[in-house]
Amino acid sequence: MVRDIVCGMGVEEDDPSTFVKSLEGKTYYFCSDQCMLPFMRAPDDYIKTKGKETEMVKDLVCGMEVDENNPPFTSVNKGKIYYFCSNSCKREFERNPKKYLK
Ligand SMILES: [Zn+2]
Ligand SMILES: [Zn+2]
Structure with a gap:
């Protein structure tokens, strides 16, 4: 099938x-x-450009994979872009970025 x-x-x-x-x-x-x-x-x-053409990046808060080319939510921290699956993950990151950035 x-x-x-x-x-x-x-x-x-x-x-x-x-x-x-x-x-x-x-x-x-x-x-x-x-x-x-x-x-x-x-x-x-x-x-669909799945696989090697699509860069998947990890949402640092929940660990979910997010499509880099079409991220639902992004946040910039010290010149780097971070990607998030939802607004609540993004807010959680912005509240305490040190917790997620090693
Ligand atoms: Zn058909
Ligand atoms: Zn998330």
């Missing part, structure tokens, strides 16, 4: 009715041509 990255539906890789498209050495599966066509038109919109 694989996921149609356009509609999110689960599709069977070996089902003859599944639409298959290879792109940059990767294979993508679609439930219908209605899903495959928009993907072929703008694959980047559907291929």
